[in-house]
Amino acid sequence: MRLSFDGVTWGAEGEPVLGGVDLAVAAGELVVLVGRSGVGKSTVLRLAGGLTAPSGGRVRREARRVAMVFQEPRLLPWASALDNVALSLSALGLGRAAARARAAPWLARLGLSPRDLAKRPAALSGGMRARVAVARAFVIEPDLVLLDEPFAALDLALRRDLQAITRGLVTETGVAALFVTHDLPEAVRLADRLMVLDGRPARVVATLVQRPCETLADVWEAAAALSRRPELAAIAGDAAAPPRVSPR
Numbered sequence: 001m002r003l004s005f006d007g008v009t010w011g012a013e014g015e016p017v018l019g020g021v022d023l024a025v026a027a028g029e030l031v032v033l034v035g036r037s038g039v040g041k042s043t044v045l046r047l048a049g050g051l052t053a054p055s056g057g058r059v060r061r062e063a064r065r066v067a068m069v070f071q072e073p074r075l076l077p078w079a080s081a082l083d084n085v086a087l088s089l090s091a092l093g094l095g096r097a098a099a100r101a102r103a104a105p106w107l108a109r110l111g112l113s114p115r116d117l118a119k120r121p122a123a124l125s126g127g128m129r130a131r132v133a134v135a136r137a138f139v140i141e142p143d144l145v146l147l148d149e150p151f152a153a154l155d156l157a158l159r160r161d162l163q164a165i166t167r168g169l170v171t172e173t174g175v176a177a178l179f180v181t182h183d184l185p186e187a188v189r190l191a192d193r194l195m196v197l198d199g200r201p202a203r204v205v206a207t208l209v210q211r212p213c214e215t216l217a218d219v220w221e222a223a224a225a226l227s228r229r230p231e232l233a234a235i236a237g238d239a240a241a242p243p244r245v246s247p248r
């Protein structure tokens with residue numbers, strides 16, 4: 001197992017937030033964590049990344065390199081798209097030219113054109129910034145990647161494109177991935193396994209194996225089934241009512 005939580009507890013300001021979380025993510029597996037707003041999903045990710053220490057229980061990480069992607073891309077404003085990705089490699093000791101040479105194909109894979117590589121974040125669209133953030137995570141060839149609603153601010157077409165790319169990269173690279181979202185169609189599109197976090201303090205209350213969704217109808221059907229779970233009703237949103245196809 002690349003990542004496992006064994007009875008992990010955590011609290012803030014005297015209030016218990018996580019009340020014994022158990023989870024595991026293996027190499028090549030994409031586990032999606034879903035749950036209502038404020039339940040503790042980001043906290044689980046911070047604990048997984050070692051940014052926060054648990055109050056109790058145990059977090060085990062068997063990973064040499066861990067990458068994180070957040071909802072805000074958190075790019076360096078003064079550096080080009082290419083250098084934002086290359087600098088992660090420089091931080092690992094690679095020379096500037098070699099780092100740039102290795103970063104460029106990752107940005108191309110994420111859909112940036114050669115002209116975009118020289119642009120600073122302020123000159124890129126929100127979708128392009130998200131693509132740079134994903135390239136920056138994967139360029140270091142992580143063993144474990146932790147993604148906290150990385151596509152939440154993007155429109156549907158961009159989201160779907162980035163979901164497909166991310167899913168493909170996890171399968172190809174064999175990285176272990178833990179992905180937080182409150183978007184149920186996104187969850188069913190991406191997941192090998194879905195974990196539902198609920199309660200106060202929160203625990204994983206359900207673990208569901210997700211079969212691959214081949215068509216849009218499969219996605220909606222799986223998302224609608226999830227939205228009928230009482231602990232997900234609050235985040236179901238559009239998944240509860242799949243869009244009707246107009247006759248024209």
Ligand SMILES: Nc1ncnc2c1ncn2[C@@H]1O[C@H](COP(=O)(O)OP(=O)(O)OP(=O)(O)O)[C@@H](O)[C@H]1O
Binds near residue numbers: 012035040042044182
């Ligand atoms: N550093 C902190 N100090 C105090 N409270 C905190 C801290 N970090 C998290 N919390 C509390 O812990 C709870 C869980 O927060 P967390 O951000 O993990 O939830 P979430 O499920 O990711 O929410 P959302 O979906 O809205 O992003 C919240 O009630 C939050 O207020």
